Amino acid sequence: MTTFKDRSEVLAELGTRLTIAEVVDTLVKGDLPIRINAYDGSATGPDDAEFTLDIKTPRGINYLASAPGDLGLARAYIAGDMIANGVHPGDPYNxxxxxxxxxxHRPSALSLVTIARSLGWERLKPIAPPPQETLPRWRRIALEGLRHSKTRDAEAIHHHYDVSNTFYEYVLGPSMTYTCAVYDSPEQTLEQAQENKYRLIFEKLRLKPGDRLLDIGCGWGGMVRYAARRGVHVIGVTLSAEQAGWAQAKIIEEGLSEFAEVRHSDYRDIAEGDFDAVSSIGLTEHIGVHNYPFYFGFIKDKLRVGGLFLNHCITRPDNTRTTKAGDFIDRYVFPDGELIGSGRIISDIQNLGGLEVLHEENLREHYALTLEQWCKNLVDNWEKCVAEVGEGTAKVWGLYMAGCRLGFQRNVVQLHHVLGVKLDENGTWDVPLRPWWTP
Known part of the structure; x- marks a missing residue:
C-alpha cells in the first residue's frame, strides 16, 4: 500500500523549518484563491489575486494554527492580527x-512537529481569543445551565442583542427591524421592504381593529407598533432588556400605549391567552429544534379557536439533520443557535393535533438583499459604529452579515414563512378558501 506525505511531513523528516506562508499551506487543502502575505516576508497564493490577507503578528498565525477554519480566521481578523485588503471591514462580502x-484541515502529528519547530512551541500554546467571543458550548453548561433553559437563553440573547441600541440604529436604519425584509423588487429601499414585510404578516394573520395579537420575540417592536397603529391590541415579548426599553419608549412616543405593550420577559411566562393571532418573527432559531413541539404547543394554547399564527424563521434547505451554528456564529453571533428545514417545522406543527398549516413560502433571496443593505448601512456609518461599540465588534458584524448574505445566495440557508390556524373540534377552517393577502 502506497502512502502519500504532505510537504510539511517531508520537511519534518528533513528537519527543515517552515515559513509562515508554508504553515498556512499546511493548513489548507488544495489551491488558495487569494494571496496571503505574512510578517516574515513570505507569501502564498496567486501573485495576481484580486484580494489579499496580511498576517501581521505571531498571534495571528497562532489563531490560525490552533483553530484551522472559520474560527481561527475570525479570531485573527477581529483581533487585528490579520488584515483583509481590497474590501471595507463593514462589508467583506467580496x-x-x-x-x-x-x-x-488539521495537520498531522508530524506536520504539527514541523509547525511547532518553525514557530516555536510557545506559539502553539492556547491564547485568549478576542473579547467579543463567548464561551464554547461545553463551558456554558457549567456556568449558564443546560441549553435553552431560561437562564441560558437569556444570556444568549443578551450576548447578541444587548450590544447597543444606538449601534443597531446605525445598522438597521429607522425601522429598527432585525429580520428579513420582503422586497417587491431589488430596487426597493430597506425601509420600504421592511414596511412591506409587516404589511404582509398583518394581512396573512387577517388582523383587524379590536383584535388581540401576541408577538413572540418582538425585538424593538416593529410588528407591535405596525399592528397597534391599525387598532390591534398587541403584547410583545423579548428577552433583551435593551430592546424592551427602546420599544416601550417608542410606543409612548408614538402615542400607542392604549394598544401596545412590550415586556422584558421569557415568552414562556406570558399568562394571557385567547389571542386572535400569534406572530413569531425570527425567534425559532433560538429555541432549539427539540423544543419545537413545546413551542408550537405554547402557541396553540395562546390562540383562540380559529386564530392564526405565522412563524418566520431561518431554515436549512433539507430536513436530514439538526444543525447547530458553526464555530464562528456560535461563539460570536448566535450562541446555541440551531437550524433545520421547513419540513421539520411543518411536521412538528401538524403532529400536535389541532393546528393546521395553511401556507408556506421561502423568502431566501429577500434575506440576501436585506443583509446587503444592512452592510451598506454599516459601511456608511462605520466611524460612528466603531466609536459606539469598538472596532472589533463592528468587524464581527461586518463579517457575520456579509457571510450570511453569501449563505442565502448559495442556498446554505433559507427563510420560511409558515402560516397556520387553530382548528375547532370538527377540524373546520374559518378562513377563505384561497390566499387572501396581497403577495
Missing part, C-alpha cells in the same frame, strides 16, 4: 465570496 472554496 473577499468571502472569493474564499468560499477554501477547505481547512
Amino acid at each position: 473577499i468571502l465570496k472569493a474564499m468560499q472554496g477554501i477547505k481547512f
Whole structure:
C-alpha cells in the first residue's frame, strides 16, 4: 500500500523549518484563491489575486494554527492580527465570496512537529481569543445551565442583542427591524421592504381593529407598533432588556400605549391567552429544534379557536439533520443557535393535533438583499459604529452579515414563512378558501 506525505511531513523528516506562508499551506487543502502575505516576508497564493490577507503578528498565525477554519480566521481578523485588503471591514462580502472554496484541515502529528519547530512551541500554546467571543458550548453548561433553559437563553440573547441600541440604529436604519425584509423588487429601499414585510404578516394573520395579537420575540417592536397603529391590541415579548426599553419608549412616543405593550420577559411566562393571532418573527432559531413541539404547543394554547399564527424563521434547505451554528456564529453571533428545514417545522406543527398549516413560502433571496443593505448601512456609518461599540465588534458584524448574505445566495440557508390556524373540534377552517393577502 502506497502512502502519500504532505510537504510539511517531508520537511519534518528533513528537519527543515517552515515559513509562515508554508504553515498556512499546511493548513489548507488544495489551491488558495487569494494571496496571503505574512510578517516574515513570505507569501502564498496567486501573485495576481484580486484580494489579499496580511498576517501581521505571531498571534495571528497562532489563531490560525490552533483553530484551522472559520474560527481561527475570525479570531485573527477581529483581533487585528490579520488584515483583509481590497474590501471595507463593514462589508467583506467580496473577499468571502472569493474564499468560499477554501477547505481547512488539521495537520498531522508530524506536520504539527514541523509547525511547532518553525514557530516555536510557545506559539502553539492556547491564547485568549478576542473579547467579543463567548464561551464554547461545553463551558456554558457549567456556568449558564443546560441549553435553552431560561437562564441560558437569556444570556444568549443578551450576548447578541444587548450590544447597543444606538449601534443597531446605525445598522438597521429607522425601522429598527432585525429580520428579513420582503422586497417587491431589488430596487426597493430597506425601509420600504421592511414596511412591506409587516404589511404582509398583518394581512396573512387577517388582523383587524379590536383584535388581540401576541408577538413572540418582538425585538424593538416593529410588528407591535405596525399592528397597534391599525387598532390591534398587541403584547410583545423579548428577552433583551435593551430592546424592551427602546420599544416601550417608542410606543409612548408614538402615542400607542392604549394598544401596545412590550415586556422584558421569557415568552414562556406570558399568562394571557385567547389571542386572535400569534406572530413569531425570527425567534425559532433560538429555541432549539427539540423544543419545537413545546413551542408550537405554547402557541396553540395562546390562540383562540380559529386564530392564526405565522412563524418566520431561518431554515436549512433539507430536513436530514439538526444543525447547530458553526464555530464562528456560535461563539460570536448566535450562541446555541440551531437550524433545520421547513419540513421539520411543518411536521412538528401538524403532529400536535389541532393546528393546521395553511401556507408556506421561502423568502431566501429577500434575506440576501436585506443583509446587503444592512452592510451598506454599516459601511456608511462605520466611524460612528466603531466609536459606539469598538472596532472589533463592528468587524464581527461586518463579517457575520456579509457571510450570511453569501449563505442565502448559495442556498446554505433559507427563510420560511409558515402560516397556520387553530382548528375547532370538527377540524373546520374559518378562513377563505384561497390566499387572501396581497403577495
